[in-house]
Amino acid sequence: MTADPRGGVRGAAADSADRAGGREDARAPGEDPGCARPERTGPARQLLRAQGIAVAYPSGQPVLQDVTFELTAGERIAVLGPNGGGKTTLFRALLGELRPAAGTLELPARCASVPQTERSRLDYPVSALDVVLMGTLPNRAWWRRPSRADRAAAQAALARVALTEHADDTYGELSGGQRQRVLIARALVQNTQVLLLDEPFSGLDTASATRLEALLQTLAGEGRGILMATHDLEQARGWDRVLCLNGSQIAFGVPAPTLTHDVLAATYGGAIVTLPDPDGTAPHQAILPPHHHHHDHAPG
């Protein structure tokens, strides 16, 4: 998969002269009905901005407080924190499911979530295309069937994640990485500029992880903003910024200066493991969060 001069994905759709590819070629390259390319002119556009927000469930104390960060077009932010630290709660607030109890949340762009694939029913009789078509549901009244344009948009979104040749495969029979990309296509078909990914790399093998990392980089390169909840510190260090949450915001900034031993200790409640560092050159590489899932993949 390579990036074309305009930054669009030239994947399976371009390689195989199939339905989606043929349609795409009729338009400007890289452009498709389902995934309008965000404008990239002038200084980086702000996609979302949280100012001191607190989020609470309808009955109870805020589970997340004092969160202040921003996401600009083209930026990838890794959201770190322990389980129950507020990562999912933050995402639910960004999706509009929970209303901030305090602070201001500016969301000029639409957010779409990419959940963990295990949360969906793998035994359902649906194809990859059927799953992506679910992303077109908000576009129409509840009694309407998917239109031809909806199907074209779903095919185009599948092409962007290089899964055109798997469009008719049963979702549950795809590999974990392919399923994750199907769910990304479902988010893309919603015409969204902000993707919220929930531990998308958990359980992926090295090849799938590398491919997914490249895809996320491409999508960000097109001007989308990406927020990813993760437990993988090494991967987070390769992203643009990190947001550390543990009930409240611990830190936000560029990874290298932000991810200090103290910040990580506060983020994971002191429950970090500091491994002896043989060289003494890179102390940060010797710290593991308690929930680190060991799935060795190449960081991007």
Next chain:
Amino acid sequence: MLEPFQLPFVQRALIELLLLAVLAGTLGCWIVLRGLAFATHGAAAAAFPGLVLADGLGFAAALGGFGAALLFALTVGGLSAATGDPRAAAEQREGHDARTALVLVAALAIGVVLASDVFHSAASVESLLFGSLLAIGPADVRLAAAAAVVAAIASALLGTRWLATGFDPAAARTLGIRSHLPDALLLTLVAFGAVATLSAVGALLATALLVVPAATTRLLSNRIPRWQLATTALAAAEGTAGIWLAVQLNAPPGATIAVIAGTAFAATALGKAAT
């Protein structure tokens, strides 16, 4: 060998069953996929006292049955899958199952008491519970036809939504599927479908048509449209075989169809396990 099918009442029973096969194919697949099998059984049982009441008070039987079944479906049999958190949904489903069982028992008891002690119409209890396929009237056939058509239209229009909500309820909400209307319509259809099958197989055997054929073909299908077609074909075959066998053996047709459907399911499941 085929002479039973020359009898007018057998022909009418066959038409009824073929119409119900379409209902079994279109609606039955959604019942199985969305985990509504027990709720369907409950809706059919709830229709029983409604039918007795309608019969005793002299208003349209289908209306009484549908009213009772609908009341059950929308209150007790509610779709737990419509709520977000899968763990909460699982807990809620347990609660729904328990309530469904309670209402099912109560409905049967109330129906029997109404029939035997209030309206003294005990003779019709057996046909309400187990159907009277060989005494089908034109109104029953019209009701089955209406149910089949409505189920087919609703499935074509709302299928994607029913699928998305069942596939991943949490994501369905973030996709903006917040309306409970499509799911409420599914439950209404379940109630309607249950009532439409009553005259053929009765309140206690409604699932033999609405659940068992779809559960059988589920083992072999991995797409909704193909699954629905296969279920319709299987239900039609089971119904035809059941009615022929019932006439030949002088056995109750509803029960015969239920036995054939159960045997087909067992054979398919065993065959699949063996491969």
